[in-house]
Amino acid sequence: MKSDIQIAQEATLQPIAAVAEKLGLGAEEISLYGKYKAKIDHRLAAKKQPKGKLILVTAISPTPAGEGKTTTSVGLADALCALGKSTMLCLREPSLGPVFGVKGGAAGGGYAQVVPMEDINLHFTGDLHAIGAANNLLAAMIDNHIFQGNALGIDPRRITWKRCVDMNDRQLRFITDGLGGKVNGTPREDGFDITVASEVMAVFCLATDLEDMKQRLSQIVIGYTYGGEPVTAGQLNAAGAMTALLKDAFDPNLVQTLEGNPAIIHGGPFANIAHGCNSVMATRLSLSLADYVVTEAGFGADLGAEKFLDIKCRKADLAPEAVVLVATVRALKHHGGCPKEELSVPSLSYLEKGSANLVRHIENLQNVYGLPVCVAINAFPTDSSEEHEFLTELCKKLNVPCALSEVFAKGSEGGKALAQAVLDVMEQKPLQCAYPLEAPLCEKIEAVCTKVYRAGKVNYSPATKKALAEIEAMGYGNLPVCIAKTQYSFSDNAKLLAAPEGFEMTVRDVRLSAGAGFVVVIMGAIMTMPGLPKKPAAENIDVDKEGRITGLF
Secondary structure, three states: OOOHHHHHHHOOOOOHHHHHHHOOOOHHHEEEOOOOOEEEOOOHHHHOOOOOEEEEEEEOOOOOOOOOHHHHHHHHHHHHHHOOOOEEEEEOOOOHHHHHOOOOOOOEEOOEEEEOHHHHHOOOOOHHHHHHHHHHHHHHHHHHHHHOOOOOOEEEEEEOOOEEEOOOOHHHOOEEEOOOOHHHOOOEEEOEEEHHHOHHHHHHHHOOOHHHHHHHHHOOEEEEEOOOOEEEOOOOOOHHHHHHHHOOOOOOEEEEEOOOOEEEEOOOOOOOOOOOEOOHHHHHHHHHHOOEEEEEEOOOHHHHHHHHHHHHHHHHOOOOOEEEEEEOHHHHHHHOOOOHHHOOOOOHHHHHHHHHHHHHHHHHHHHHOOOOEEEEEEOOOOOOHHHHHHHHHHHHHOOOOEEEEOHHHHHHHHHHHHHHHHHHHOOOOOOOOOOOOOOOHHHHHHHHHHHHOOOOEEEEOHHHHHHHHHHHHOOOOOOOEEEEOOOOOOOOOOOOOOOOOOOEEEEEEEEEEOOOOEEEEEEOOOOOOOOOOOOOHHHHOEEOOOOOEEOOO
C-alpha cells in the first residue's frame, strides 16, 4: 500500500494560476509562491459579497486509533465538486510541532489530500515564521524597554508575555534569561509557548483586515506595572512593526487537492490550547468565491467546534448550515475500552460502549448549538459490515443522517454519499451559543463545563478566582472564554473516555488575551508548550540526494 507522501509525490498538479482561474481570480489578485502555491489578496474579501454556505467538519473525541477529520474535509470538498457544486476547502496550516512529534502532518491522507503535501506540512509560505517573529519582536521590545530605563514601570515579576517557537520543546517551558551581567539585560523568569498557542496567532486568525489586526495587536496586555496597572503592546509602540511582519502572511494561501480543486489554508491555532480554527479572513474570502465552503475545527467537537461557534462565529458573524461529525469504528471501540492490539478485531460490545461518545457530541451540536448534524463514518479496511450497520442504526434512532466515507481509498468517488447527505441536511438556522457574553467569567466557564463537557463541578484555586476578578475589574469581563484542556476526554482527565458525567474540573491558570478578545482558561495538565514523544516522527523523516523527502505523513 502506498504511503500518503508517495501518493502526493506521484500526483500531477495543476499550475496554481490555473486553479486561481477557476475561482475567477486574475494574475493581479494572486502572488505566486513557485508553481503550486499562491497568496490571494486579502482585500478581495471586502470587495466581493459572500454567497457561500458554510459546512463545519468536526469529530468525536480523538484517540490514538485516529479519526481522519482533515481527510474527510478534503474528500467531502472533492465530492461536492464532483457533484457539480462550486466548493472551496478551507483549512488550518500545520504546525511543525506535531509534524515532527507524534501526530504527523495535517494535509489529509490517502487519496484525499491537499498538495504540495511536503510544503504545506513544513515551511509552506512562511506564515508561522512571521507570526513567531512578530511575537518575539514584542518580547524583545518588552525587555529592551526595561533595560533602557523602564519608563512605564513594568514589573519584571509580572510580565505575562512569553516567547514562542513552532516546535514541541518542553525544555523551554520555564527558563531564566537576561543572565551574564547588566549589559545582557535584566534577569527574570521567562518561558516559551508553541507558536500556534501564541496570542499573535489568535489575533492573526480573528482579524478582519490589516487595520483591525494592528488595533488588536496594540491591545495585547504584556504584563503589569509595579502599581498593578496593565501594560499593552500599544504603549510599547510595537503594533506597527508587528503588523509589518504579518502584512504578507495575512494574505490567505491558495493550494489544491489531489483532484485539482481549490483549497485555502491559512492560520493554525491548536484547539486544545487555543481556539482551533483557520483565519476569519480565509473563511470570509472562501465564502465570497464559492457556493459551498468546507472548513474544519480542531480535535473533538467539545474543543474545536465549541470554540468555532462560541468565539469565531460570534466575532465574525458566521454560522454553519451543517455540521459533519466524523467518527471511526476503531476510535469508538477505543472509547469503549478496547485494548489497542484488538482494535482491528470486530466487536459490537466495545463499539456499543464507546458510541456514547458519538451520541454526546451529537446531542451537544443539536441541543446546545441548535445545528443540523450529519455523521461521517470514516471507513477503515478492518471495519466489519456489522459494525457499520450498528452505527447507521444508532444514528437512525437519533434521527441523524449517517453516511460511510471512503475518501481515503477512493477520493471524491468515496465521498459522494456523504456529500449528498450533507446537502440534504443543510438548513439556515440561528446559531445558539453556550453562554451569553454578558455573563460573569465564572458563569461562562461553568456553562461550557456543564453543558458541553457535562461536569458536575468546577473548582478554582484562590489565585485563579482572584485573576478572574481582576480581569473583570479591568473591563474584560464580557469576553468569551477559550478553555485549554486535554483533547482525549470531555473532562480534564485524559483517561476518562466515552461520555463521562458528574466529574469535577479544576481551573489551573487564567490568561487574558485582550488582543485576541478572549480569556484563556487552563485546566488539568495541559501545556501551552508540548513535548516530543519517546520516538518522535522526526526520526523517520529523511531526504535523498535528489531532494525527495521520505517518512513524512
